[in-house]
Amino acid sequence: MFPLDLAKDKNQYTHSFGKIPNFGNTDKTYLFCYQIKNDTQVAHDLVVFIKYPLLDHVQFFETTNGTFVTFPAQGRLYSFFAREKRYRGFSHELELSPQETKQIWVLVSTESSMSVPLFVAKEKDFSHFVSDDFLIQGFYFGIVSVMTFYNFFVFLLIRDKAYLYYVIYLLFGSIAFQLSLNGILPMYFFPNQPALVWNLHNIIYYLFLFFSFPMSMTFMNLKENSPKLFLIFQMGMYISLLGLFLIPFLPYRLLNASGDIYSLCLAILGISASSYIAFSVKFRPAYFFFFAFLFVIIGGLGTLMKYMGVLPVNPFTENAFQIAMAIEVILMAFGLGDRISIVRKENERTQIKAEIDKQKLLAFQKELLLAKKLQESTLPSKVNHPEIVEVNAGYLPASLVGGDFYDIVKLSETEIICLIADVTGHGVPAAIEAAMLKIAFTQSLRFATSPSLVLNRINRSLVGTYQNQLLTAAALYINLEHKYFRIANAGHPPLYHVKQNSNVILPIRPKGKLIGLSKDLEFHEEEYELATHDQFFLFTDGLWDVWERDERGEKESEGKGEELFLEWMHSHMELSADQLHAKLEAFIKTRTTYIPPEDDITFILFSVRP
Incomplete structure (x- = not known):
């Protein structure tokens, strides 16, 4: 408590002229005085706060209706619960009636540096400031x-x-x-x-x-x-x-x-x-x-x-x-x-080359195994889906750690959303990016009914992150109750909509650039009707590469993978989802037995049951 006569003696004060008081390392105790007037006809709830947390003793005083009021002390030397607000600095709540003027004093001392950045804000604005600060x-x-x-x-x-x-x-x-x-x-x-x-x-x-x-x-x-x-x-x-x-x-x-x-x-x-x-x-x-x-x-x-x-x-x-x-x-x-x-x-230079190569290989394998576990944790171990839709998925990485990612989420008994993505590169960077993609996708599920919003949220979360990697992606939302689906694409291969009733395969690829290129990307979304027995095929571009190989795995039809794959799909349209999945895996196996794939291969097949 300081003497009341000191508080009233204006000759003891020095004007700050708008500068934030800063006195360095000092053993002095400082008293700050200011007036706040509410010129409006509306009452205001204000917060006076100090943005510097290393003050040992902070105490607020004010005059209310001509009465001098002392408030509990705050500071590093006091319990955090003594503070009026949950804020890392120090604060004081202030109520101002219409046309009311209050005089406020702040008594400050510290064993650290003396800096008193004092601010006044409306309670709502203060809450926003604290949120941004956190x-x-x-x-x-x-x-x-x-x-x-x-x-x-x-x-x-x-x-x-x-x-x-x-x-x-x-x-x-x-x-x-x-x-x-x-x-x-x-x-x-x-x-x-x-x-x-x-x-x-x-x-x-x-x-x-x-x-x-x-x-x-x-x-x-x-x-x-x-x-x-x-x-x-x-x-x-x-x-x-x-x-x-x-x-x-x-x-x-x-x-x-x-x-x-x-x-x-x-x-x-x-x-x-x-x-x-x-x-x-x-x-x-x-x-x-x-x-x-x-x-x-x-x-x-x-x-x-x-x-x-x-x-x-x-x-x-x-x-x-x-x-x-x-x-x-x-x-x-x-x-x-x-x-x-x-x-x-x-x-x-001082070791035997063979031993060094062995140790380097072991260290690299450990890192790859760690990355492999990280990536495997991002892929669904078991697909949970509505009973009226059948789901089959296949995944074949080109190396120990691939760059493909997919996830399927059951939203209800009649709704499902799927995300498939191809991260640029392989190894540890791709695994880390896939893990970040998993988190971003999970956080975007509240927008699951709009695939374009899902891709937009993922892009905003990942742009400019780890090594500025880019990725292609497609998001598919299926509503089995109202018989429609929505699709959005970010530079990814098209969705194949297999209409078995009319023997038509419809490639669907809405406009959209690669995720990670810019924060302000727009992803177009398209909506289509679906019918019983319809099938949906999502995949990464590594699948097209398989159709460019002959039975020995050698390149045979460069650049014709998409065309050949569509022909193959047309010739197998009469198959059930399980049969088509088995045929796909068998074909991929024969083309990659002798020469491993150059790119990761991922595909997901949805089939609407009667």
């Missing part, structure tokens, strides 16, 4: 978590300590430290343990600094590339370890400010060392390290200068460090892959 945080932690798990699995496969150090660095620097720095630690992990949250911040900070050194040393291979720099980094590691041990004995503020200065020194050392190793020693992975650290320095300096009061608080300085860390994570992952490749080549 979404941004989710994107960041999602990217970093995926990269952490990925690098950990790679470490388990190849047992290179560079990956282990990088995973630990990500855990403390990109995840734990960011959780603390952005106020998420008390929100989700320790809401009722403020002392633990407060003390953990410096501990995590110095662990982050400590593990930055072994990660940097192994990444740039300093022991061989520059023994002097290796010793300097070792000394830096011991200094950060000393700071870690001094945490119980030195004041929080001193250690926090020292950590800020030390992190600045680390950034300068990192960029200097990586530039030397990259451009003088010509160690290629150091290029990734250099540009990764360059982004971290730009983002880190922006954030650090904000905390020290040098730079103003704005969207760049607020999010610069997280943006830089996300970019760094991606660049370092590429750099680690490049580093492993180079180190492996250097080690090969």
